[in-house]
Amino acid sequence: MKLTGAQALIKSLEMQGVEVVFGLPGGAILPVYDPLLDSSIRHILVRHEQGAGHAAEGYAQATGRPGVAIVTSGPAATNIVTPLADAYMDSIPLVVITGQVATSTIGTDAFQEADTTGITMSITKHNWLITDANDIPRVVREAFHVATTGRPGPVLIDLPKDVSNASMEWYWPRQVSLPGYKPTTKGHPKMVKEAARMIAAAEKPIFYVGGGVLRAQGSDVLASLVELTQIPAVTTLMGRGALPDSHPLCLGMPGMHGNYAAVTSMQKSDLLIVLGARFDDRVTGKVDAFAPFAKVVHIDVDPAELGKIRHADVPIVGDVRSVMEDLLVELEAIRGSFQDISLWRKEIRSWQDNFPYTYDRTHEGPPLKPQYVIERLRDLNTEDTIVVSGVGQHQMWASQYWRFEKPNIWINSGGLGTMGFAVPAAIGAKVGRPDRTVWVIDGDGCFQMTAQELVTATTERVPIKVAILNNAYLGMVRQWQEMFYDERYSEVYLSPDLPDYVKWAEAMGCVGLRVVHPSEVDAAIEKANSITDRPVVIDFRTDTHEKVFPMVPSGKSNDEIVLGEEGL
Amino acid sequence: MNAESNAIVPIGGAIRTPSEFRHHILSVLVENKTGVLARVAQLFSRRGYNIFSLAVAPTDDERFSRITVVVDVDTAPLEQITKQLHKLVNVIKISEIDPDEAIEYELLLATVAADAATRAQVIELVNLFEGRIVDVGSTKLTVMVAASPSHLDDFEALIVEYGLVELQRTGRVALQKLGKPTTRRKQMKGKVS
Ligand SMILES: Cc1ncc(C[n+]2csc(CCOP(=O)(O)OP(=O)(O)O)c2C)c(N)n1
Numbered sequence: 173m174k175l176t177g178a179q180a181l182i183k184s185l186e187m188q189g190v191e192v193v194f195g196l197p198g199g200a201i202l203p204v205y206d207p208l209l210d211s212s213i214r215h216i217l218v219r220h221e222q223g224a225g226h227a228a229e230g231y232a233q234a235t236g237r238p239g240v241a242i243v244t245s246g247p248a249a250t251n252i253v254t255p256l257a258d259a260y261m262d263s264i265p266l267v268v269i270t271g272q273v274a275t276s277t278i279g280t281d282a283f284q285e286a287d288t289t290g291i292t293m294s295i296t297k298h299n300w301l302i303t304d305a306n307d308i309p310r311v312v313r314e315a316f317h318v319a320t321t322g323r324p325g326p327v328l329i330d331l332p333k334d335v336s337n338a339s340m341e342w343y344w345p346r347q348v349s350l351p352g353y354k355p356t357t358k359g360h361p362k363m364v365k366e367a368a369r370m371i372a373a374a375e376k377p378i379f380y381v382g383g384g385v386l387r388a389q390g391s392d393v394l395a396s397l398v399e400l401t402q403i404p405a406v407t408t409l410m411g412r413g414a415l416p417d418s419h420p421l422c423l424g425m426p427g428m429h430g431n432y433a434a435v436t437s438m439q440k441s442d443l444l445i446v447l448g449a450r451f452d453d454r455v456t457g458k459v460d461a462f463a464p465f466a467k468v469v470h471i472d473v474d475p476a477e478l479g480k481i482r483h484a485d486v487p488i489v490g491d492v493r494s495v496m497e498d499l500l501v502e503l504e505a506i507r508g509s510f511q512d513i514s515l516w517r518k519e520i521r522s523w524q525d526n527f528p529y530t531y532d533r534t535h536e537g538p539p540l541k542p543q544y545v546i547e548r549l550r551d552l553n554t555e556d557t558i559v560v561s562g563v564g565q566h567q568m569w570a571s572q573y574w575r576f577e578k579p580n581i582w583i584n585s586g587g588l589g590t591m592g593f594a595v596p597a598a599i600g601a602k603v604g605r606p607d608r609t610v611w612v613i614d615g616d617g618c619f620q621m622t623a624q625e626l627v628t629a630t631t632e633r634v635p636i637k638v639a640i641l642n643n644a645y646l647g648m649v650r651q652w653q654e655m656f657y658d659e660r661y662s663e664v665y666l667s668p669d670l671p672d673y674v675k676w677a678e679a680m681g682c683v684g685l686r687v688v689h690p691s692e693v694d695a696a697i698e699k700a701n702s703i704t705d706r707p708v709v710i711d712f713r714t715d716t717h718e719k720v721f722p723m724v725p726s727g728k729s730n731d732e733i734v735l736g737e738e739g740l
Numbered sequence: 741m742n743a744e745s746n747a748i749v750p751i752g753g754a755i756r757t758p759s760e761f762r763h764h765i766l767s768v769l770v771e772n773k774t775g776v777l778a779r780v781a782q783l784f785s786r787r788g789y790n791i792f793s794l795a796v797a798p799t800d801d802e803r804f805s806r807i808t809v810v811v812d813v814d815t816a817p818l819e820q821i822t823k824q825l826h827k828l829v830n831v832i833k834i835s836e837i838d839p840d841e842a843i844e845y846e847l848l849l850a851t852v853a854a855d856a857a858t859r860a861q862v863i864e865l866v867n868l869f870e871g872r873i874v875d876v877g878s879t880k881l882t883v884m885v886a887a888s889p890s891h892l893d894d895f896e897a898l899i900v901e902y903g904l905v906e907l908q909r910t911g912r913v914a915l916q917k918l919g920k921p922t923t924r925r926k927q928m929k930g931k932v933s
Pocket residue numbers: 562563564565566567589590591592614615616617618619641643645646647648649
């Protein structure tokens with residue numbers, strides 16, 4: 173069967189089981205958009221290529237399947253650089269297809285030419301420039317394989333226009349042959365045994381649970397491990413929901429804005445059992461002072477993470493789920509010899525009781541306390557609700573105050589910290605999980621970066637809900653200027669009513685609501701929940717002066733955690 | 741002085757040799773595809789590792805190339821470097837070669853001022869280093885020496901005295917020293933003692 177390169181690309185995507193792609197056409201990718209008309213694949217037309225990339229990320233995180241984006245060359249390719257970098261940091265499987273100028277003009281500074289593979293080399297797991305239409309099915313197969321196996325991540329296929337137009341003989345490769353790519357999935361049995369021995373003997377053990385557990389779909393095994401060992405677990409910003417927050421041994425978020433019990437239990441621990449986490453500086457604070465008494469069992473599918481920041485006494489390379497399963501077997505066998513850690517649990521429990529997240533609940537308002545808004549959103553929605561956040565104070569409050577009872581319901585930009593992530597990512601999540609309610613918790617600053625994608629949401633009938641915590645500021649930056657720059661506020665003021673978020677929402681075909689007084693909060697949320705045929709945006713007027721606590725000041729030891737205003 | 745002799749610029753003696761700092765040699769087998777060198781080079785710069793020298797050539801199997809990289813291990817632990825390299829999809833195999841266990845060779849080409857007065861001395865020096873004269877001009881010679889990098893440093897320090905016009909080195913290639921039959925050596929030791 174003779175196909176054009178473009179037809180072969182679309183057919184290859186179908187063979188991979190792709191149901192939806194996010195994109196925006198242009199000159200170099202035109203040939204690909206023609207066969208798309210005849211395909212079963214749904215295309216979501218975004219308003220900016222960054223939106224396509226983040227939507228694909230949201231889709232991937234909500235479904236566990238790779239997200240796909242198709243954009244044209246040059247400026248479109250550079251527009252999607254941010255989502256690629258974001259997905260690379262947070263290990264999100266993404267396949268991005270970019271158009272490229274014809275092979276004969278590559279290197280001549282042709283119209284809309286950019287060195288896309290060069291630009292994206294360090295922010296993709298791998299990328300391909302296809303120069304022969306016959307390579308298309310093989311490369312697509314390889315691309316999905318690389319994106320989804322081992323440590324997941326983004327890949328990019330750059331497809332010159334003449335290659336899309338060229339003719340090829342259709343085939344579908346039966347297998348992938350990449351001699352240099354063989355991720356280890358099975359943990360080394362000796363190491364697993366050693367890890368079990370150390371876990372049984374530890375007096376102050378802690379599970380340090382990262383996003384890798386979610387990527388490996390290991391939540392159920394983690395729950396069994398925690399049940400068996402009765403060892404408390406912290407869930408990082410990327411790992412929130414890997415263990416239900418209601419679990420008595422779930423300590424919640426560690427790190428710069430983590431709670432006292434999660435931070436301190438790591439500091440005092442004698443054994444960190446690290447599951448798909450990478451000692452990010454936002455978790456460790458000053459590395460030399462992080463968990464100074466702890467030995468480390470580190471389990472990760474990416475060998476380069478082991479020993480990168482912190483020496484691992486027992487490094488185990490492997491799929492986190494698979495290694496946890498093996499570990500469970502080893503631990504079952506020696507459960508009789510477990511150290512009694514009830515005193516340790518009691519100590520941690522007292523920290524939890526004495527130092528929970530707090531804010532001034534007596535405050536009557538207006539303005540609204542942002543934490544109160546999040547608590548109401550949480551309590552007026554089901555456990556299945558998917559929460560997507562931007563980056564800033566609102567993100568930290570969302571992570572602190574939401575109760576994540578299930579995996580893959582918390583979607584945010586952790587590693588790159590990309591403002592503007594939330595709205596498009598929520599669209600992707602809702603497209604992937606139309607059965608779920610998807611709430612965005614966004615900042616006013618973040619919202620302004622990619623809000624135009626709400627036009628996409630309206631047009632494509634993707635009824636997401638957006639709560640803007642409008643504090644009229646680039647709040648997180650304001651907080652740092654307040655605390656560390658003598659309250660010298662430099663370029664952080666945004667204004668509460670420019671733009672008018674309600675009118676803007678309406679202009680984009682959404683329902684727009686505004687909440688000023690605490691007494692209006694519930695009604696607005698309930699109204700938003702009752703609207704299912706279009707997106708809803710609520711402009712919550714929140715307190716500018718509210719700061720995120722606890723806080724470990726940047727570069728400081730986690731022992732120097734500041735609990736609140738009084739601690740400054 | 742004529743224009744030609746003005747062009748003779750001494751390049752300032754021997755370059756710092758990698759033996760002065762902690763270096764390691766990585767022999768990296770990669771797929772022979774476009775852009776692979778860029779991937780390897782970009783990884784080094786992106787992760788902040790210093791490359792001291794780098795040599796690339798296809799292997800006897802045309803599907804693969806071999807990149808010999810000499811790295812400054814003070815910039816990052818060698819283990820991190822190799823693990824990150826391994827993540828490149830086109831990297832097939834990485835062998836670490838301990839400098840003490842390596843046969844290291846490098847090629848040097850130099851054009852040297854050599855008039856009637858000094859020509860014989862230059863030729864003698866080249867001969868001492870088992871090099872060759874590969875091009876002859878009326879007042880200059882181009883010479884070639886293949887030797888260990890430290891020998892080349894010595895050669896460079898000596899030849900510079902005559903006036904260097906140009907000098908080029910390839911960066912080293914290296915192979916593991918062959919294992920010696922250790923048992924027999926032990927026996928010999930035994931006889932002596
Ligand atoms: C693209 C991008 N630019 C700049 C920053 C730096 N930054 C981090 S948080 C923040 C403020 C975010 O403001 P807003 O969305 O209003 O959230 P708030 O902190 O007020 O809740 C800024 C500017 C960033 N993370 N991403």
